[in-house]
Ligand code: 5GP
C-alpha cells in the first residue's frame with residue numbers, strides 16, 4: 001500500500017496537511033513532532049504507508065534507519081543534547097497513536113524525566129527555528 005486515506009502521516013507526505021519538515025529523500029521524511037517531549041523532538045517516517053515494524057518492507061526499514069542515524073548525528077551537532085532517546089511503538093497497547101511506522105528522536109538532558117509524548121503543542125515558529133538548525137547540521 002502506498003498510502004492510507006485516513007492516515008495523518010500519509011497526508012503530511014502528500015502535503016495535504018501542514019507540517020514543519022526538516023528534510024526528505026526518495027524514501028523517507030523527517031519532520032518536527034507537533035507536540036514535542038523536548039525541544040528538537042523529530043519523527044522519521046517512510047513515505048510509503050506501513051502501519052508498524054511488522055508491515056514495513058526491509059528496503060524502507062533500512063532507508064528509515066539510515067535517516068535516523070544521519071538525523072541523530074545532526075541533532076547532536078546542532079543541539080548538543082546529553083543524549084538522544086529513540087522510540088518506536090507498535091500498536092495502541094505500546095503507546096502508538098498514529099498507525100504509520102515512525103521513529104521518534106527525542107533530545108535528552110542529564111537528569112531529565114520525560115515520556116515520549118509532550119503535554120502541549122509547540123508554537124510553529126519554535127518548531128521552524130529548531131528545524132532550520134537541524135537542517136543546517138544535516139547539510140540538507
Ligand atoms: P506515537 O504516539 O504513535 O508513538 O507517536 C505519534 C506522534 O505523532 C506523537 O508524538 C504526536 O505528537 C505526533 N503527531 C500526531 N499528529 C501529528 C501531526 O499532525 N503533525 C505532527 N507534526 N506530529 C503529529
Ligand code: ZN
Nearest residue numbers: 007010049100
Ligand atoms: Zn500512512
